[in-house]
Amino acid sequence: MFQSELAIMLYVENINDALNFWQGIGFVGQKIDDNAATIKPAADSQVTLNLYAKAFIREVSPEVVDNVASLMFQANDFDALHAKVTEVSDAVGEIVVAPGLGRVFNFADPDGHYYAVCEVK
Structure with missing residues (x-):
């Protein structure tokens, strides 16, 4: 199994x-x-x-x-993670509120693959 x-x-x-x-x-x-x-x-x-x-x-x-996988990560220190990703990637989305998810943002890796992050409290 x-x-x-x-x-x-x-x-x-x-x-x-x-x-x-x-x-x-x-x-x-x-x-x-x-x-x-x-x-x-x-x-x-x-x-x-x-x-x-x-x-x-x-x-x-x-x-x-x-x-290409579509992955969403969960983060409890959401704002700090957004700041950290912004230091490393030029392709970081703004924090928005998504229905059913709450606060989320996305970012791209060096290959241009996008990932999402949602806030978990």
Whole structure:
């Protein structure tokens, strides 16, 4: 049966740039090799993002290289996270109120993938 841990695969152009970006906004992670890295929102998180180089994925599984996940993170220190992401990314949306979610903002990583963050109190 399925485990409570979850791994999500993200395909990026440059492993080093992606790892530096995610660590810059507070994720913990490590480079596995030139084609892969793992990151987590916190060391004890049950969610892992596996970063893979697009060049590698084109070789081993070309049918999925253009898949883009739509992820929404939750944050309890919402305003501080917005400020931190703004320091690292040029593509950060304003904080808005979304029906059913409350305060949210979005941001882009170095590959131009957008992610959402909602406030959890």
